[in-house]
Amino acid sequence: MTPAEFHRLAETWGGDVERWPEQVRAAARAVARTPDGAAVLAAERRLDLVLAEAPVVTRRRADDLAWRVMQRLAEEPAATLMQRVGERPSTRPRPAPLRNWLRWLLPAASLACSVLLGVSLARELPFGSGPSPAATIIAMTIDLGAIPNDWGLP
Amino acid sequence: MENDTDENLVAQVAAGDRRSFRCLMERHMPLAIRVAQRVTGNTADADDIAQEAFLRVWTRAGSFDPARARFTTWLYRIVTNLAIDQRRRPLHADIDAAAEVADGGPGPLSQIEAREQRRAVDAAIASLPARQRAAVVLFHMEGLSGREAAAVLELSEKAFESLLIRGRAAVKAACRARDETVGGARDAR
Known part of the structure; x- marks a missing residue:
């Protein structure tokens, strides 16, 4: 390793030869033992200390x-x-396929139950004709007792 | 849990374990803050980046592959990428951050000098292009090897070497200029 190479490496990697790339360390150690090499490293070490401060x-x-x-x-x-x-969504555990399927099944089952309940009520409850829709609306807005029976509403 | 390796903890984080996540933050939050602070040169940005980095750890834990890298390498990469992207105040060194660095001088005068020098170095580092700054921080402050730091920055070792030599040269020139100014002022007194 020439002094110029050593100098360039010291300027790149700093004053500690042990932190230089592995392939140049052995040659660098030999230069580091010379007075010139040691002086180069000492100068770079001062900058290393400043840069290492956290x-x-x-x-x-x-x-x-x-x-x-x-x-x-x-x-x-x-x-x-x-x-x-x-x-994007990570590989964190996702809902199992069965759970996805249940997500659709539950609302569908609720709807089916509601329909069944409606049908059974319609069959069980006695059928009777209530007041006509028009009479109901009028009764809601005015006093029921004020409607004469002979108005003949449909 | 305290004895678990980082990599085991990340695997548990990927399964949604918040206790493991808290443990990882306890171990590595200081690392995230100081790297972000040195690369951005600003304490407020550093705090934002450190938080963001760990939110990414939480959301991306499933993509971490312990066979390819250590957790800290992965975290360094997340933090430096965020810090490099943070370009709001690239040329401004935070004065509070400079004051936070411990000075070694025994007397008030040497403390002031040390602080001034620290500021000059901080300003010099802050004026470096972001990737050079990151290279200097990872290699010198964090003590990563050239190979590890190159991996964090996703560069070849040669490219990393080039960033490092330019970064060091710029800081060295700034320090030399400051020394000459201080020396000149002393001579004038």
């Missing part, structure tokens, strides 16, 4: 954000959430 993230801030995520999960329906994050 912002302080308090536990409280992290917990607060985690709590807010849980809140959003609780508030937003799954379908909306997926649409919002531009996601």
Whole structure:
């Protein structure tokens, strides 16, 4: 490895030869032992330290954000959430085919029961002719007793 | 649950287990925040991105393949992609964020100097194109290897190397310029 190559690698990967690509490490270690090589690495290490500094993230801030995520999960329906994050439905367990089938069966069965009940009531209850529709409407709007019997409504 | 690997927890999250999801957030929320903060240069954006990243973990857990990557690689990818897309304030380093970094100097003067230097570095990092910024953050701040960082950014190692060298060079130039300015001011006193 030439000094120029070593210098370029140090400028790319920094002052720690052990973090350089594996295929150049052995050759780089030999150059690093020379005074010039050591000086190059020391200079790059100063920049490494500055770049490695991470912002302080308090536990409280992290917990607060985690709590807010849980809140959003609780508030937003799954379908909306997926649409919002531009996601197709995941492979999360879906309703079994039987459950899908039941979803149609239940309303159909309810309707059938209602029809059966209606038919049986119609058969069982005594048939009688009630007041005519027109008389019913009039009775609803005016006093029933005020209608003379001889009006001859249909 | 505390002893479960991240990958096991993700599998449980894919089945809708909220406790596993909470456990993952407990472990990795700080990672998401600090990467987002360094890449965007802004604390408020970082908070939004960290939340969004975990919502994506929740909705996409079923698509995570532990045979292809570790959970943290996947999370880094989600966070950096969101942070790179976040271009609202690309050239502005957040002053509060700079002040949050611990300074090492013992006296007030050296603390001020350290803070000033931190600000200069933050400004230099903030002025980098987003992908260069992400490369510097992943390799130097997070300590990922070149190969891992390239995988996070979905780049070849060569392309990653190119991003990293340009990013480092730009920050180095900014630091040098600042040192010259400070040195000049001292000489003038």
